[in-house]
Amino acid sequence: xxxxxxxxxxxxxxxxxxxxxxxxxxxxxxxxxxxxxxxxxxxxxxxxxxxxxxxxxxxxxxxxxxxxxxxxxxxxxxxxxxxxxxxxxxxxxxxxxxxxxxxxxxxxxxxxxxxxxxxxxxxxxxxxxxxxxxxxxxxxxxxxxxxxxxxxxxxxxxxxxxxxxxxxxxxxxxxxxxxxxxxxx
Amino acid sequence: xxxxxxxxxxxxxxxxxxxxxxxxxxxxxxxxxxxxxxxxxxxxxxxxxxxxxxxxxxxxxxxxxxxxxxxxxxxxxxxxxxxxxxxxxxxxxxxxxxxxxxxxxxxxxxxxxxxxxxxxxxxxxxxxxxxxxxxxxxxxxxxxxxxxxxxxxxxxxxxxxxxxx
Amino acid sequence: xxxxxxxxxxxxxxxxxxxxxxxxxxxxxxxxxxxxxxxxxxxxxxxxxxxxxxxxxxxxxxxxxxxxxxxxxxxxxxxxxxxxxxxxxxxxxxxxxxxxxxxxxxxxxxxxxxxxxxxxxxxxxxxxxxxxxxxxxxxxxxxxxxxxxxxxxxxxxxxxxxxxxxxxxxxxxxxxxxxxxxxxxxxxxxxxxxxxxxxxxxxxxxxxxxxxxxxxxxxxxxxxxxxxxxxxxxxxxxxxxxxxxxxxxxxxxxxxxxxxxxxxxxxxxxxxxxxxxxxxxxxxxxxxxxxxxxxxxxxxxxxxxxxxxxxxxxxxxxxxxxxxxxxxxxxxxxxxxxxxxxxxxxxxxxxxxxxxxxxxxxxx
Numbered sequence: 001x002x003x004x005x006x007x008x009x010x011x012x013x014x015x016x017x018x019x020x021x022x023x024x025x026x027x028x029x030x031x032x033x034x035x036x037x038x039x040x041x042x043x044x045x046x047x048x049x050x051x052x053x054x055x056x057x058x059x060x061x062x063x064x065x066x067x068x069x070x071x072x073x074x075x076x077x078x079x080x081x082x083x084x085x086x087x088x089x090x091x092x093x094x095x096x097x098x099x100x101x102x103x104x105x106x107x108x109x110x111x112x113x114x115x116x117x118x119x120x121x122x123x124x125x126x127x128x129x130x131x132x133x134x135x136x137x138x139x140x141x142x143x144x145x146x147x148x149x150x151x152x153x154x155x156x157x158x159x160x161x162x163x164x165x166x167x168x169x170x171x172x173x174x175x176x177x178x179x180x181x182x183x184x185x
Numbered sequence: 186x187x188x189x190x191x192x193x194x195x196x197x198x199x200x201x202x203x204x205x206x207x208x209x210x211x212x213x214x215x216x217x218x219x220x221x222x223x224x225x226x227x228x229x230x231x232x233x234x235x236x237x238x239x240x241x242x243x244x245x246x247x248x249x250x251x252x253x254x255x256x257x258x259x260x261x262x263x264x265x266x267x268x269x270x271x272x273x274x275x276x277x278x279x280x281x282x283x284x285x286x287x288x289x290x291x292x293x294x295x296x297x298x299x300x301x302x303x304x305x306x307x308x309x310x311x312x313x314x315x316x317x318x319x320x321x322x323x324x325x326x327x328x329x330x331x332x333x334x335x336x337x338x339x340x341x342x343x344x345x346x347x348x349x350x
Numbered sequence: 351x352x353x354x355x356x357x358x359x360x361x362x363x364x365x366x367x368x369x370x371x372x373x374x375x376x377x378x379x380x381x382x383x384x385x386x387x388x389x390x391x392x393x394x395x396x397x398x399x400x401x402x403x404x405x406x407x408x409x410x411x412x413x414x415x416x417x418x419x420x421x422x423x424x425x426x427x428x429x430x431x432x433x434x435x436x437x438x439x440x441x442x443x444x445x446x447x448x449x450x451x452x453x454x455x456x457x458x459x460x461x462x463x464x465x466x467x468x469x470x471x472x473x474x475x476x477x478x479x480x481x482x483x484x485x486x487x488x489x490x491x492x493x494x495x496x497x498x499x500x501x502x503x504x505x506x507x508x509x510x511x512x513x514x515x516x517x518x519x520x521x522x523x524x525x526x527x528x529x530x531x532x533x534x535x536x537x538x539x540x541x542x543x544x545x546x547x548x549x550x551x552x553x554x555x556x557x558x559x560x561x562x563x564x565x566x567x568x569x570x571x572x573x574x575x576x577x578x579x580x581x582x583x584x585x586x587x588x589x590x591x592x593x594x595x596x597x598x599x600x601x602x603x604x605x606x607x608x609x610x611x612x613x614x615x616x617x618x619x620x621x622x623x624x625x626x627x628x629x630x631x632x633x634x635x636x637x638x639x640x641x642x643x644x645x646x647x648x649x650x651x652x653x654x655x656x657x658x659x660x661x662x663x664x665x666x667x668x669x670x671x672x673x674x675x676x677x678x679x680x681x682x683x684x685x686x687x688x689x690x691x692x693x694x695x696x697x698x699x700x701x702x703x704x705x706x707x708x709x710x711x712x713x714x
Contacts, residue, residue, distance in 0.1 A: 027678060034400045034677040043402040214501060218439070221494070241483040249490025250523075253497065253516055260501050260509060315480060315540060 059122045059137040062115055062153070063160050063173065067105055070162040070170075073134035076110035080126035080135055088119035089126060106132075113158065117142045117151040136177050193233055200226035213259045217252060224248040238315040366469075374475050378455045385668075386615035387417040393615075393672050400676045424608035432601050434504045443499025444602065444609035450492040451616035457481040458623050459543045461633050461657035462640070465649050473633075473657060474543060481542035482534070485624060486527060489579055493519050495613065496581075496588060500598035511597040514683065515581060515588030521690040522578035522585075528698035529571035532705035533561055533628060546632035556634040567701045569629045571694055573670075576621040578690070581614060583675040587683055622667030626660055633660040 019025065045052065054060075065073045076093030094111035096104045103109075126135050145151060161169035200223055207219035224247045231240040322330050391406070391414065398405025409415040431440055461473035478484060493516045500512020537545045545561075552559015562569050578585040589597035599610040626632060633656030634640070644652045681689065 031673060031677045034673065037402055038396075038399045040402055042399075042404055044404050046404070046407070212436075214439075218498070237478060237480045238483070241480050241487045244487040245483070245490050249487060249493070250520060253490075253493050253520060256497055256501075257513060257516065260497070260513065 054139050058139055059124045059127075060139050060141045061117070061137070062120075062126070062158055063136055063138055063177075064113065064155065064158040065134050065136060065177065066160055066162065066170070068163060069102070070164045071101075071103060071105040072109055072159065073105055073132045074110045074113065075106040075108050075132055075134070076113070077108075077131065079129040079131065083125040083129035084120075085123060085125065086119045086121045088116045088121075090114050090116075110155070113155045115153050115158065117153055118148060138176060189233055193230070196226045196229040196233070200230075214256065217255050217259060220255075221248050221252050224252070235314065238318050370471055371475060374471075374473070375456070378460065378475060379452050382452065382455050382616050382619055383612070385619045386612055387421065389615045389619060389668055389672075390420065390611075391417045392668065393675070396669070396672045397676050400673070421608070424605050427604040429604035429606065430601075432504060435601065436502045436504070439498050439502035440601075441606070443495055443502055444599075444606040444613070445495075446498060447492065447495025447613040448609045448616075450488050450495060451613040451620065453488045454485050454617075454620045454624075457484045457542055458620070458627060459546055459632060460660065462653045463649070464653050473653065477541060477543045479539070479541045482530060482540050482628075486523065489519075490523060492579075492613075492617070495610075496598050499602070499610065503598075503601035505601050507594045507596075508598050508600050511588045511590070511594045511600075514594075515598055518581075518585060518587060518686060518690075519579055521687060522575045522694070525571060525690055525694035525698050526575035526579065528695060528702060529568045529575065530628070532568045532698075532702045533565050535702070535705050535709050536561065536564055542627055542632075546627060546634065549631045550634045550640065555637040555639050556631055557636040560629065560631045560634070560636075562629040565629065565701075565705070567697065568705075569625070571698050571701065572625065572629070574694065576625060577671070577674065578686075580617045580621055580671070582618065582671055584678040584681050585686060586675075586680060587686060590680060618668060618671050619664065622664035622671065623660065625667055626663035630663050633657055635659045 067073055076091050078091065078093075081087075081089040081091060090112070091110045091114070092112040093108050096107050096109055122137065124137050127137050142151065160173035163170035203219045203222040203226065207216045207223065210216050210219060224243060228240045228243045228248070231237075231243060394416070395405035395407075395413070397403075405413070406416045407413040409419045431437055456475040457478060459472075459474040459477070463473060464471045496515040496519075497512045500508040500510075500515070503509075534540065537548055539545060539548075549559040549561060550556040577583075581588050588594075589599075591597070594600075599607055602610060633653075635643075635652075635656055636659075640652055640656065643655075
């Protein structure tokens, strides 16, 4: 039969020669191989202290963005929920009342915004669908937990810190988003 | 009573007790284990007579190898109470008679030998040391020794032939 | 006065000797336990290195407290005795395994002798003239730890593993004994101490007297048999996870399991030391004339240096044990028996005959 590729290796089923039946040369060469691995670079890292860099397109937990004045950007348009293939996002919208202009950027806002992290497949379609720059996927991943309920992330879990109250934490979160955007581009 | 005697009587008591336990225990595996203890105590007696070679060879060969094979067989056999065939009463009687006869012969033989008057050399006997034993075996008793090795060889060959069938 | 008290003066016990030996026994036993503990650590660490990993490095600096943590874990675990097991034998199994493992250290000469004041303290618990045979005897007792444990567990896999282990140990004991007979023809003595002292007489400060130079094949056979006796890979069939779950100690938990695992490591250490003693000069410091050195530095320092030297040699063998474990896969059972009976024993016999012939020829 003609071989399909030139990479075919014919299996050699001859009985072992005397040298092979001594086993010891093969064992010694194997032991040399393992010994040489003593001095090789370790493939693993000391995890909590050292971390591997994520790939540029890594998609982790979501955050809800604020603008510079600390107003929520989300208008509860529902595009993210529509685009979500796993149907992980639910939201309820509400109308902005008088006196809440400092809290919400537009007239409509999300009163409830929940992502079920157990359903989410971290595809990033919500991020692409969002017209208001309101949702981003970060480089953190969901920590382990005991109950299913705790994996439904509400607004308090998702919103980034308020720049008027915690400017440093906000800058950090914003910086992450900017870096993320640049990397994806 | 010196240390040697204390140890001697202790070993003797343990040996007799475990020999009795070997006979009377219901579970064959326990019997084997008691028998191993008997071998240990007897090895201890050898040691008291300064027969170090006999001591260790008794341990290696009897306690270490032969009893392991015994254990093998007993562990692999299904030793349930039901599977044991009921014994004939005549068989029991025959067993008692033959056992009693054997004991009679042994007692008679022991009575006639001079062991009662001749004390065992404790602690300083040299005959059990490996050097002397080697001299005796390979100088005085070479022919019987070699013949017994031929006997063992023939037993091994026989076992192989039976195994091949 | 009771009879009991009257007995004491007649018991001719040398209490100084008793105390000295007791101290030595305690030191040797704790020493081998500590070495066994750290061998578990070394095993995991070296396994990590050989597989390009890091190994345990969390408990303490470089993870050196890991064995303590493991021991504590084993102590804290629930101790389960299966209801269908035979209880006393189940408890006896690990005890026997541990006992036989620790007992072998008694005849190994750990060093020459210390001189404390006028008293000469030998660094060997018992210099009996059948030292090697004693080791064989104790090793053959080691089978019972495995067999009793395996049988008492009342578990098919345990029993199978126990029987495998026992037959493996018996088979390789033969080859081991035969491989040593050639060595004994050269030394003419069964006492470990005499064998070491003979090796120290060789040239180059004792190095040329090492038995490995005269008995390379014997050493190789002994090494392979030592692997089989310690149930180490490639002969770890009694613990073959993929066919017997966990082997003969499957039903064991807590410190009883710990005893079995520990006994294995102690056996490794002791057999490493035996190899170092029989073939690599024991406490002989290579390229150094101990007698000259003792004149300069005093005998005690040299004796301790010799002990350190013996320990270094046996640690090297321990490394080989670990190294082989993470290199060579396990034998199949028929291959194991084939190797033992059809290769090792004939080779050992040939080695014996050749050595015997050469000894006869040289002595003529």
